Amino acid sequence: MSSLRLVPGTPDAVLSALTAVLDGRGTPFAPVPADPAAAARVRQAAAPDEPLEHDCAVVLTTSGSSGEPKGVLLSRDALIASATATHDRLGGPGQWLLPMKPYFVGGLQILTRSVVAGLAPVVAGDSFTEAARRLTGPRRYTAMVPTQLARYLDTDLDALRSFDAIIIGGAATPAPLKARSAEAGVTAIPAYGMTETGSGCVYAGEPLDGTSVALDDGRILIKGTTLFSGYRLRPELTAEVLRDGWFRTQDRGEFMDGRLRVIGRVDDVVISGGVNVTLPTVQARLLEHPRVKDAVVLGVPDTEWGTRVVAFVIGDPGRDELRDHVAETLPRTWAPRAVIRLDALPMLASGKIDRQRLLEELR
Known part of the structure; x- marks a missing residue:
């Protein structure tokens, strides 16, 4: 069995290691971020001293936003299949701008697409606009998380408009942000996927070529050429989520006019005071308030209510105003019982909300 090597999680180091492994002459690797705590999590999940148990080109560590970080084994074929299917959907290969960390799947796949296209990626620095100007390829692409899109709409609108397509992933894209992007003439395409699916595998509700999507009692199942090979040294967990070629995600969804709509996570429905509350629906309603720039809704254990609905x-707007706003379209029992106002939502390096830090705001 092959050994696994650790490489620095910088764009140049990851691109070099990735190019070699995609060419078939490199050894499997795991990119390691510079932050000591994050690096320790990668080393623990990737276990470089242990033999590799599956077909693997890269081991990526999940962000741990919803639990313990896991080492995800991605094969060369899965990486290439994802890049090829993405280019096919977008209208052909192009040059990519990298504004994301390459040790997460969104950033890694920007580099993979660059290698497959044979065009050098451009790494975004302090100025997104200046980086966009350095793109010279026949088609211009990038990918980012919703928070980045919202920021660049304020600061770099002309640069955003210059892209043939911008893939938005890493978190759900709020409806107001979608509308704002469209009105501004920005081609932003919401993508659904995760590390285990080799990044986004469903674009604007439609699976990429080679990917199939099904529902099992509302749970989203994914099958296809971009799926991971397994979790590093976690055979029981691998067997639990990979069944008959289908990956059982932790997300719920529904089909509307033939397109997949992601509703939220399986555990996003909480019982508060004996009432089932769907947290993403409450969050979406809060984001419709004209003076709410961003919001996250969590369920917090509570001795009186069982679970208390808290909005960050x-x-x-004050608590009573937001409760009234929610109650205009949803049951009043769904309205948040606490509202915590923040200057900014804490983010992980992956671009996802840091839920643990939010919970610390309540202590």
């Missing part, structure tokens, strides 16, 4: 909000 960027904006100036």
Whole structure:
């Protein structure tokens, strides 16, 4: 069996290691971020001293936003299949701008697509606009998380408009942000996927070529050429989520007009005071308030209610105003019982919300 090597999680180092492994002459690797705590999690999940148990080109560590970080084994074929299917959907290969960390799947796949296209990626620095100007390829692409898109709409709108397509992933794209992007003339394509699916595998509700999507009592199942090979040294967990070629995600969804709509996570429905509350629906309603810039809704254990619905909000509306706003379209029992106002939502390096830090705001 092959050994696994650790490489620095910088764009140049990851691109070099990735190019070699995609060419078939390199050895499997795991990119390691510079942050000591994050690096320790990678070393623990990747276990470089242990033999590799599956077909693997890269081991990526999940962000741990919803639990313990896991080492995800991605094969050369899965990486190439994802890059090829993405280019096919977008209209052909192009040059990519990298504004994301390459040790997460979104950033890694920007580099993979660059290698497959044979065009050098451009790494975004302090100025997104200046980086976009350095793109010279026949088609211009990038990918980012919703928070980045919202920021660049304020600061780098002309640069955003210059791209043939911008893939938005890593977290759900709020409806107001989608509308704002469209009105501004920005081609932003919401993508659904995760590390285990080799990055986004469903674009604007439609699976990429080679990917199939099904529902099992509302749970999203994914099958296809981009799936991971397994979890590093976690055979029981691998067997639990990979069944008959289908990956059982932790997300719920529904089909609307033939397109997949992601509703939220399986555990996003909480019981508060004996009432089932769907947290993403409450969050979406809060984001419709004209003075709410961003919001996250969590369920917090509570001795009186069982689970207390808490909203973390960027904006100036007070608790009663937001409760009334939610109750205009949803049951009043769904309205958040606590509202925590913040200047900014804490983010992980992957671009996902740091839920643990939010919970610390309540202590």
